[in-house]
Amino acid sequence: MALPINIEDLLNRQRIEGNRIEFKRGWNPAKIYQTICAFANDFDNIGGGYILVGVEEDHGRARRPVVGIPEEKLDGIQQSMVGFNNKIKPYYMPRTSVEAVDGKYVLAIWVPSGSYRPYEVLEDVLSSKSKSRWYIRSGSSTIEAKGEVLDELREMANRVPFDERGNEQIAIDDLSPVLVLDYLRRVKSRLTADFTGRTLEQVLEQLDLYEGPQEQRRLKNVAAMMFSEEPHRFFPYTRVEIVLFPEGTVRNPNNFMEAPTITGSVPTMIRATLDYLRLMVIKERIRKVPYAAEAIRHFNYPYQAIEEAVVNALYHRDYQQREPVEITVEPHAISILSYAGPDRSITKEAIEQAHLLRARRYRNRRLGDFLKELDFSEGRATGIPTIQEELRNNGSPPATIETDDDRSYFLIIIPCHPDFLHDGVLNDPDKFKGRIKRGGRISDTINDDEDRNGRINGRINGRIKSSAKCKRWSALMEIIRDQPQISSKDLAAQLKASDRTIWRDLSELTERGIIRYEGAKKTGRWVILNQADEGME
Secondary structure (H helix, E strand, O other): OOOOOOHHHHHOOOOOOHHHEEEEOOOOHHHHHHHHHHHHHOOOOOOOEEEEEOOOEEOOEEOOOOOOOOHHHHHHHHHHHHHHHHHEEOOOOOEEEEEEEOOEEEEEEEEOOOOOOOOEEEOOOOOOOOOEEEEEEEOOEEEEOOHHHHHHHHHHHHOOOHHHOEOOOOOHHHOOHHHHHHHHHHOOOHHHOOHHHOOHHHHHHHOOOEEOOHHHOEEEHHHHHHHOOOHHHOOOOOOEEEEEOOOOOOOOOOOOEEOOOEOOOHHHHHHHHHHHHHHHOOOEEEEOOOOOOOOEEEEOOOHHHHHHHHHHHHHHOOOOOOOOEEEEEOOOEEEEEEOOOOOOOOOHHHHHHOOOOOOOOOOOHHHHHHHHHOOOOOOOOOHHHHHHHHHHHHOOOOOEEEOOOOOOOEEEEEEOOHHHOOOOHHHOHHHHOOOOOOOOEEEEEEOOOOOOOOOOOEEEEEEOOOOHHHHHHHHHHHHHHHOOOOOHHHHHHHHOOOHHHHHHHHHHHHHOOOEEEEOOOOOOEEEEOHHHHHHHO
16 A cells, blocks of 8 residues: 655655654564554654654654565554454554665555544554553654543543544535646655556545545545545535725725635645745845845745745634635735634744744644645744744734634734835736726636646636625624614624624724723713714725
């Protein structure tokens, strides 16, 4: 069985974190099965791991050339693993692949996170007298789970991430073989070589995209996220909406332009969104400096920062929420809004600092693995630091993060470089001429220029329509003018919107200095500020 990732990437610890890879010089079934058990338990929700047998470790790195395993021993090792797998309770079967490296053979063992954890295994699979133990990973080491850690491991049985859950509504015909093959080519998997000789079911099985017992196999949600051209059929509102306000939402909210709605698989949406922002929004300035050999180059928004923010929004969003990812482009900033908010294991202080958001559990851990293998994500918890570093290197102010106490949304605001604030970047008529027009048909083709073996073109069609948010704000302001003591609940009823939406609107309008609430909670009233009147009219 071929690996879903290139063996050289594993040896060089590229795309996969070091704590998910274990090097073993020789075949030691006792220690190796303890590590298999630990990866299957996946205590930190990192997505399982890989064990490379026949590779010696040198300070956390693979020593080259590899030691290898004699060819005549490979069959015996794999046959013995069939029996050792039965020593794991409940039953678990890791995937194996024999890889040719440096003229020798390496046994690669892929251990995806198990669906029926916690798992236990004999302390020594070679001895029937040994006791069963539970194992987890602690950093780059395998340790026995005891006490409170064992209690928490047992509780994890009911906490399977959403993208790893089986979905009986997803059928094999709902997935695109073209997208599957494109992914395998990008990650340089050996599955590409004999793709046409296998059924799609066999390929998906090797990618560990099925869940449940053999008699009731179900495709996992992540299969539709990655390889369906219409994932919104299973996860409503899986799309990206981009709105541009040339004069800003406060100064002139009625002057706006909506981009075509972006749909498709998650990688397709990421590429299409980034292509659109790179073409329509991002600008570079080159300034010659006297007596200096090199000119100063900077951007209104550094591409890498935008890329990380877009990937984070689609990676960490809650695909059970019926809300799109919303991107608002203003002269002073780009705001990227996704639902739901950051995990509660991330402290409020960490969110306010907007530096390092390290979650204990990931909402879509397997989706993150796919995105990382496609080089969309550098690693877990590195997105925000990368954004801040790219902004700092560009000479831009740092990004800020907003959420609420219920962690219902995640909003990251990326500021524009100061040198571009007074340029009227979004007012450049040549930039938008023939591309966005009110009430007209849009037909933009976004090409994926990274595919060396053929391009997959996504044609996005849509009509420009009035912004629902702006309309709601205008109606909300009219009601407040006539009924300044109205409650948020009554506002929601009159506008036929959810309480949460109206609460968010009132909070945003207050933060922008457009309205203010004065007096006690039950007897106070809303006041519309003078400067806001002009901006909303």
